[in-house]
Amino acid sequence: MKTTLICFSGTGNSYYIAKRLCEELGDCQILMVPNLMHGDPIELTEQVGFVFPVYKGFPPNLVVHFIQEVFAKQDLSPIKYLFLVATRYMFQAYTFQAMDVVLKEAGALASYVNHVVMPDGYVPLLHAPTDEKIDALYAKAEEKIALIAKDVQSEAIHLPFRPPLSRLVINHLMEPVHRAFMDTALDFVVTDACTSCGLCYRMCPSANIDMVDGKPVFDRACTGCLGCYHRCPTQAIVFKQKVKEGRYPNPKSTYDQEYRV
Structure with a gap:
């Protein structure tokens, strides 16, 4: 069964997870959200997965905009199994609940969600990860990737826990968080x-x-x-302003995407 992974990645963490998942799943393609926003064609297969990072407890604004402005306008009938994989360091908070709301409004429903802990490069809050931390998290990520690939191949059902007041938080906090990031x-x-x-x-x-x-x-x-x-x-x-120390160019990810010439 062919799988399409729709990926957004900033420093390469989510791209690495998408790439490794494709290798594990076999018949698979990766489509990058920025290219799709700019008009690249979308091939929706029987299995479709979103792979993206967590930004302050929510999905990135570009992922939300893509679902609302592009994905919702596609013929979603070929999709038989939709899943979400988020990369995060500390917590995913309301990420999956927010995706659930946005996807439902687009006419889709995720059957499986999971996350992978990866190094964090958000230096306004945290120091860039050391090489030792990066190596340790990437090693653990490999174990999680194998588990997720096995789940996807068997089309496992795994729905997210819904924290109290989820819809209220999403309605009132996600947009201000996105505006701040802009x-x-x-x-x-x-x-x-x-x-x-x-x-x-x-x-x-x-x-x-x-x-x-x-x-x-x-x-x-x-x-x-x-x-x-x-x-x-x-x-x-x-x-x-002064931020935490270090940079995270993430050579392990082999992420070298460019979206304009």
Whole structure:
């Protein structure tokens, strides 16, 4: 049975999980959300999975927008089994409940949810992970990937626990959290270390960066992934305010997606 994985990834964690799941499942394809938002064709197969990170207890705004603006307009009848896999470090909070609400509004229903603990690169709150931490979490992730692949192959049913007041929290908190993330890039400055390579422009999943006189300029449509911050080859993108230490370019993920030329 063919599987389609719809993936959003900022620093590469979710991409790695999607790639490894595809290898385990066999007949599988990965479609990246930014490309689908820009008009790439969508092939919906009998099995469809969403693979994405958790951002402050909710799915990323770009994933929600994709479901509302693109996925909901597709012919969903080929889908027989829909599943969700979230990558997170500390907690998933209302992520699966929010996805459940958004998917139901689009005319779909997930039969299986699970999460994989991965390194966290959100330096406004946490130090970038050490190599030892990265190695340990990736090793544990391999065990979880094998379990999830086995569940998907058998089309297991695994529904999320619904915390109290879920719908109230989703209705009143998800949008403000997303709005706050949209201004994340306004906290960046670009130092003289910038070589005008344009990688940040090409890899930004929300097309929030323009190159002006060879330097990146940030708009207010950020998704908060911090991919540009972590992947800048010269570390020229820095925060205006002091944040935790370190960068997480995540070479283990082999994530090198670029969405513009």
